[in-house]
Amino acid sequence: MDIARNFSLRTKLIAIPMAIAVTVLLLVSLPLVFYQYKVLRSSKIVQLSVVSDLIANSSTAAIVFNDTTAAQELLQKLSIEKEVESAYLVGRDGKVFAHYSSAKGGKADIDLKVLTKPYKFKNGYVYIKKPVTLDGQLIGYVYLKSRTLSLKQQIKEFLWFVLFIAAVGFVFAAYGAARFQRYIMKPLTMLSDALREISEKGNYSVRIPVTGQDEIGVLVSGYNKMADIIQSREKALIDARDRLEERVKERTLVLEQEIAQRKRAEEALLREQEQLRQIISVAPVPIAMLDKGLRFLGNSKMWKKDFSSGESQILRKNFFDIFPDKSQKWKEYLKKGLRGEVVSESEEQIVLSDGSNGYVSFAVQPWLEPEGDIGGVIVVMERIDDLIKAREEAIKSAELRLQFLANVSHEIRTPLNGIVGFSELLSGTSLSDEQREYVDILKSSSEILLRLIDDVLDFSKVSSGSVELENAPFSIREEIKTVVKRTLVSASSGVYIRAQIADDVPDILYGDKFKLIQVVANLLSNAVKFTQEGEIIISVKLHTRKKDGSLTLSFCVSDTGIGIPEEKHKAIFDPFIQADGSVTREYGGTGLGLAICAHIVKLFGGRIWVESKPGKGSKFFFTVNMKEGDKMFCPVAPSELHPVSLGQGTESEIKAHENKESTKSINILVVEDNLVNQKLVARMLTKQGYNVIVAGNGKEAIDIVRKEKIDLVFMDIQMPVMGGLEATEKIREMENGHRIPIIALTAHAFAEHREECLKKGMDDFITKPVNRRELLKKAQEAAEGKITPKV
Numbered sequence: 001m002d003i004a005r006n007f008s009l010r011t012k013l014i015a016i017p018m019a020i021a022v023t024v025l026l027l028v029s030l031p032l033v034f035y036q037y038k039v040l041r042s043s044k045i046v047q048l049s050v051v052s053d054l055i056a057n058s059s060t061a062a063i064v065f066n067d068t069t070a071a072q073e074l075l076q077k078l079s080i081e082k083e084v085e086s087a088y089l090v091g092r093d094g095k096v097f098a099h100y101s102s103a104k105g106g107k108a109d110i111d112l113k114v115l116t117k118p119y120k121f122k123n124g125y126v127y128i129k130k131p132v133t134l135d136g137q138l139i140g141y142v143y144l145k146s147r148t149l150s151l152k153q154q155i156k157e158f159l160w161f162v163l164f165i166a167a168v169g170f171v172f173a174a175y176g177a178a179r180f181q182r183y184i185m186k187p188l189t190m191l192s193d194a195l196r197e198i199s200e201k202g203n204y205s206v207r208i209p210v211t212g213q214d215e216i217g218v219l220v221s222g223y224n225k226m227a228d229i230i231q232s233r234e235k236a237l238i239d240a241r242d243r244l245e246e247r248v249k250e251r252t253l254v255l256e257q258e259i260a261q262r263k264r265a266e267e268a269l270l271r272e273q274e275q276l277r278q279i280i281s282v283a284p285v286p287i288a289m290l291d292k293g294l295r296f297l298g299n300s301k302m303w304k305k306d307f308s309s310g311e312s313q314i315l316r317k318n319f320f321d322i323f324p325d326k327s328q329k330w331k332e333y334l335k336k337g338l339r340g341e342v343v344s345e346s347e348e349q350i351v352l353s354d355g356s357n358g359y360v361s362f363a364v365q366p367w368l369e370p371e372g373d374i375g376g377v378i379v380v381m382e383r384i385d386d387l388i389k390a391r392e393e394a395i396k397s398a399e400l401r402l403q404f405l406a407n408v409s410h411e412i413r414t415p416l417n418g419i420v421g422f423s424e425l426l427s428g429t430s431l432s433d434e435q436r437e438y439v440d441i442l443k444s445s446s447e448i449l450l451r452l453i454d455d456v457l458d459f460s461k462v463s464s465g466s467v468e469l470e471n472a473p474f475s476i477r478e479e480i481k482t483v484v485k486r487t488l489v490s491a492s493s494g495v496y497i498r499a500q501i502a503d504d505v506p507d508i509l510y511g512d513k514f515k516l517i518q519v520v521a522n523l524l525s526n527a528v529k530f531t532q533e534g535e536i537i538i539s540v541k542l543h544t545r546k547k548d549g550s551l552t553l554s555f556c557v558s559d560t561g562i563g564i565p566e567e568k569h570k571a572i573f574d575p576f577i578q579a580d581g582s583v584t585r586e587y588g589g590t591g592l593g594l595a596i597c598a599h600i601v602k603l604f605g606g607r608i609w610v611e612s613k614p615g616k617g618s619k620f621f622f623t624v625n626m627k628e629g630d631k632m633f634c635p636v637a638p639s640e641l642h643p644v645s646l647g648q649g650t651e652s653e654i655k656a657h658e659n660k661e662s663t664k665s666i667n668i669l670v671v672e673d674n675l676v677n678q679k680l681v682a683r684m685l686t687k688q689g690y691n692v693i694v695a696g697n698g699k700e701a702i703d704i705v706r707k708e709k710i711d712l713v714f715m716d717i718q719m720p721v722m723g724g725l726e727a728t729e730k731i732r733e734m735e736n737g738h739r740i741p742i743i744a745l746t747a748h749a750f751a752e753h754r755e756e757c758l759k760k761g762m763d764d765f766i767t768k769p770v771n772r773r774e775l776l777k778k779a780q781e782a783a784e785g786k787i788t789p790k791v
Helices: 009-058 060-064 068-080 149-201 215-281 301-307 328-338 385-427 433-464 476-488 513-529 581-587 593-603 675-686 698-707 724-734 751-759 772-783
Strands: 084-091 096-101 119-122 125-134 137-147 287-291 296-299 343-351 357-368 374-383 472-475 494-501 508-511 533-545 550-559 608-612 618-628 667-671 691-695 712-715 742-746 764-767
Touching (some): 009 060, 009 119, 009 125, 009 137, 060 068, 060 084, 060 096, 060 125, 068 084, 149 215, 301 374, 385 433, 385 675, 472 476, 476 494, 476 533, 494 513, 513 533, 513 550, 593 608, 593 618, 667 675, 667 698, 675 772, 712 724, 724 742, 724 751, 742 751, 751 764, 764 772
Parallel strands (some): 667 691, 667 712, 712 742, 742 764
Antiparallel strands (some): 084 096, 084 137, 119 125, 125 137, 287 296, 343 357, 357 374, 472 508, 508 618, 550 618, 608 618
């Protein structure tokens, strides 16, 4: 193809028609030759088929009467067919009955296995197989083997004829192509000469006469028009060149003035940058100025002192060459600055020049050139090591304070357990009215002290930020029912408490039920405290539901109590604040309950507020964000997930469970190191008919479990020799199929203590002072086999 491109147009105009003619001749001749070959082959097959039919029809009598002589004479007649070389007459049994060979004295050499079809061409021979039939019955076969010399000769003669016709066509095609190229080439030659005149001499005045309206005529007309246009444009170009020279001189003068002005501006910019570098160098904080390539244009002495890592000269060096350890995050900061954004962080840990770690707050912002374009970024840092240290010390101090309060709580709850517990036992004995009054005062004072301790601990935790939400599935209806029952105990006889949960609120929620119920319990407790008669309603509604299963629930606790002035609606959620100082004196309390509720609601991503007027009751609202849970993971049976509606509680109803005798006598192990608490818990249980065994520490408890059949264990946590958590783990290791219910009985009141007990293998958790009703309820559940591990 590359060679053909170099041929002249004259040669191509001859060669292309010739190639087309040859191609057409080949395309026509080859099918004719192939068709003639098929016709001659068919003619040969027909000829031999006629011969084989004659022999087959004539040999039926010879085969039937087994006359081999007649059959042999019949085959000898094939001698008139010069190309028939061999023949067989074969009986039905496949044996040769007679044969023929054109060679004198020769034998027929037909390979009968070759013929699987009526005919076949092979190695210059054609083979024919013809059945011999009599009355439709096969009695033998005729086999012929014939040479194909005449067939080959006929094909050769036809090929010569085709070649002759093709040669004649080729000659005519060559003559026509030569005539055609002379007709085409004459105007093209004139066009080529004219173009050469233009390219070599620049003579645009040459024109070519138009001899026709065909494509070549159009091409020649186009050339003439193009030559006219080029000639006129050349003249215009010469005129423009003359004018351009004048304009260039004028523009050069203007550019020289602009360059001088730009140079003065650049000098002014350099002076400004130098002034800025000098200002930056004496700045009292670490500050650096970078160009678009993040190369240092200037830096303060404080920067060099804190961050230059011993580099004596950092000007014009890249930021990441000086600080190769800077993270990908810093690359993003600087990129944003170069895009015109202002980036700042209040806390970032970095490596200082002496290799130590330090903390800084920083800002990255762009600086602008005189034209308004971004010229680079300025990085300003401030060392905040002292602030971080102060924060860590504050956190540590808060943790120490929390630990101190927890220890104080534990030490107060331990003796308080004896006071509250024996007060309850004493109230169950025969007392005079005066003695019963004293016992009731003792119980009430103990409960107030306990609530005070709980409020102080809860507020200390939420105010220090150490409270975190934990997620687990729970039944909202079951939990509301439980907290309402618990609140009824302290309600006045004229107060009615109802719970209303909307039907569209899911039965099972996924979230921190302890914190949620703590808020509800605090609000119900306040409502009971400030309501002498009427009703208290806790309602739960579905506020919003999202596609991912997250919910926003709306809670409301309303009462018919004394109400709150409007100017106090916000202040009551602050710590140590109540609506009125006289209220504190009359009703008691620390003023921490609502502050704790506000902190917890904030953790849930919700808000809390109040609607109230003096003398018209109050409505406390709050919202929480949770997720819908799966009923499969809730320990409450589906039949128990019903709406809650509870009325006024009576003392007889509250004590009904306490007075109930155990349905089954069981062995209960009380593990407690404090003698007062030992006696208290043992007395509470034995009065109900349970068998009680006492252990002074975890090691003693393990020995008793090995020897005795124990149905329930109440386990203290903090004991000498071996604590309750370690003892629980060892008891679980000893068990072989039968799990003993173990319930923590401890003065540790924090939620993390509860979680740790459950993780170590305990089934439930009771805080001191021990509530007699709760203790007896757990014992009854153990007797009935209803205690299941809390998760």
